[in-house]
Amino acid sequence: MAEAYARVLPDASFEASIDLAMIDRFLDEVGSGACVLDAGCGTGRMFSYLVARDPALRIAGADASEGMLAQARVAHPDVPLVVADLGSLPYEDEELDGILAWYSIIHTTPSELVGVLAELGRVLRPGGALLVGHQAGGGQRRESRRAYGHDVELWSYLHDPSAVCDALTAAGFVVDTRLERAPRPSERHSQAFELATRPRAVAVPPA
Known part of the structure; x- marks a missing residue:
């Protein structure tokens, strides 16, 4: 359903203004000209923003779906x-200045979250x-419905924001x-966002 998804959600216009404000805060943190990975980029709908x-x-951009990336290549041929x-x-190791994981951990189980964040x-x-x-909450969701013109069965995970913060800390980040x-009205769950940084090495003065 990648082609239909790209057609229905071509860009960041679905996001609430406060969601985009978090992305702006993230970009301010990484600085102009930074090397940023959209991890779980899908069709690349956030690239233009x-x-x-x-x-x-x-x-x-990186994504597990070849079909989604095929759509991203059409819309954004210059993005690797x-x-x-x-x-x-x-x-x-240490190749990137920033990473955007925009609704990509919804396919990660809570038990796998620390490992993914550590990577x-x-x-x-x-x-x-x-x-x-990510969507806030707890538990696994299974939906069988018609989406983007296709009959699909969707599996995803809700993550409690406090648990995500704990996982970030366990993975070595500072929230x-x-x-x-x-x-x-168009959403079933609260939405959550966490901005974290990887600590800089602290120089230890000679004894």
Whole structure:
């Protein structure tokens, strides 16, 4: 259903203004011209917003779905994209300045969350920033319905914001900002966002 998804949700216009404010805060943290990975980028619908906010930004995208990335390549041929799972990224240690995980951890079980966040931390430079967005709550959701013109069975996980903050800390991050908002009429759950940074190394003076 990737083509239909790209047609229905082509950009960031669905996001609430406060959601986008969190992305703006994230971009301020990483700085102009930063190398930012959209981890779980799907069809690349957030790329245009990121570039509009900072034309000097160097964006890359990773997603587990080849079909979604095929749509991203059509809309954004200049963005380097890779097929990858969030728990095993094909990037070097400390290669990136920032990572956007925008509704991509909804496919990660709570027991796997610390490991995934640790992998994101591995490829993030000291001082780099990670922004996570997700539906707030708990438990696994299974929906069988017609979506984007296709009969699909959807599985996803709700994550409690406090548990996500705990997982970020366990993965070596320092939580900077946490935001939770009530659902809009089109949403069934509250939405949560966590901005965290990878600590810089502390120089130890000689004895």
